[in-house]
Amino acid sequence: MTASTLASPVQLNPYRPWPARITSIIDLTPQEKLFELRLIDDATRDAFDFEAGQFVELSLFGVGEAPISISSAPSKQGFIELCIRDSGDVTGAMHAKQCGDIVGLRGPFGRGFPFQEMKGHDVLLVAGGLGIAPLKSLINHIHDDRHEFGKVTILYGARTPSEILFRRQFEMWQHREDFDLMLTVDRPDETWEGEVGLVTKLFDKIDLDPDNTYGALCGPPVMYKYVIAEMRKKDLDVDKIYVSFERRMKCGIGKCGHCGVGHQYVCVDGPVFNYWEAMNLQEAI
């Protein structure tokens, strides 16, 4: 028997996480925190290049790994932000971490939103609940390159006012002229003065140029059918709508099989799919 040691550069072993330091933790809601992470190795950090919509595997040794979409914009170099809901073993353990702690990252993985293709067009972004996490990356990327885009409309629905993610920023943005942002909640509280109802209700209030608009959407599985129906009512082309899917991406590199959807793997063929592809993909929507 002979044993060989794996070559040390981590990129030769796609299963080996890169160490990253937590540099900031913000409580967004009672369930969600926003973590800012910086890869420790300079060369790895400089080489870390991603697209809005891509995800990483967050790796906590002793607990495991979980796929998390990147919330910060690719235009922000040197760090990434992950918006994490405490909903499982890894995410629960992450919520117990402190600023300065070291965690592991692998990635970025998958296909993101077609940012370059969207340039020069109007954009309609629709998020439900935690689905805002990957869209936030796209929103910020558009913000940093705002002059390249036409009208930008953002519709975001949450269950209650206290569950609105990035609330402070979005409430500020509601007054901006270059972003048409609308928030709605299913269940208002006494402080809520905004829209009430599902995110689909907001479609009555928007005006789109269907020939010139790209749609992007992310939210809980149940939302897709209804939001896409609204987009189609507004005459958006099926191949100009992009959807992001959540599945159980374990390896991130198209091998472990866990994120299969229809005949594709979400980790390499997605998580962002063109709706034309997705509507022909079994199990997808």
Added chain:
Amino acid sequence: MFFKIIAKDEVPDLVRGIATEYEVIGPQAKGTAFVFAPLKDPADLRLDYDMTILPAKRYILPERETLMRFSVEDNEVVEAELDAPRRALFGLHPCDVNSLLLMDNVFLDGGDPDPYYKARRENTLIIGVSCMPAPTCFCDAWGTDETHRGFDIFLTDIGDSYYASISSVRGADLVDRFAKGRDITAEDTAAFQERSAAFKAAFEHEIDTSQLPVLLDAKYDSPIWQEFGEMCLACGACSTVCPTCYCFDVHDELDADQKHGERVRTWDSCQFKDFAGVAHGNFRDSRASRVRYRYYHKQWGYLSRYEKVLCVGCGRCTRACKADINPPRVVRALQTGVVDR
């Protein structure tokens, strides 16, 4: 590729010679069945076996392996070592040689080759052997009844000797050193052709595999899946015995001190209930959806990427499944819309 004739009574010497440099794994009798196991004595090698219970995939993708050892406190890898022993898999049928080529597509593919698989694959010598179809075999349906690459040496039985196809430098070197052999004649090649024809003629069943990807989509909501789902025990035996099922799980195991541990990869099965589970639910909660996914992936998902179905017709799942769910039966049901009884 070049060819040699190796007399059957030369095989023990060839095995002994190879064993000086490789750990030799070969088919051996175990009770009334056959298994691949380390060979202690060349006399135990049963090149006349019909089929082994488990395929040889465990020697390339083990049922359990440590990917890395880690320290919990600083979330650091303390050791990333892999076992890649020099091994010879002696006596793989064409289906099994082909199964490794199908796995190669996944693990050696493009941007992210799997270093563990790759190291083992490179250190593994493959010696194939011809066979005659068992009643459960249907490799002819997929064209995996022949193999022209993926081996170092392939032995085709032509009576008292083997017609040896040699396709690698290391294979040629081993034959040169450990088997006398002789050059082929026109008569030998005629005997090889005769044997190949007899093999092809011996398949008892025909399976209509036409248009499977279309049928899988067009008949996605067919009641056959509900029927198969009700039969399925969700035991995962089909994946375990399958030479092409590669899905795996990764989990962390802690040492007793809770300070260190290892990240472990184990075989997994899409037939297990939580395979497609996420934090808020399960995308394939019903057995019907899981049985369908298994076939959907093998005959369409994998094909959409690599142009081949992910099945080599070895018939191991046919033998293993206690509910009598197997590819020939499922494919028939897909074609006819009825599950035969």
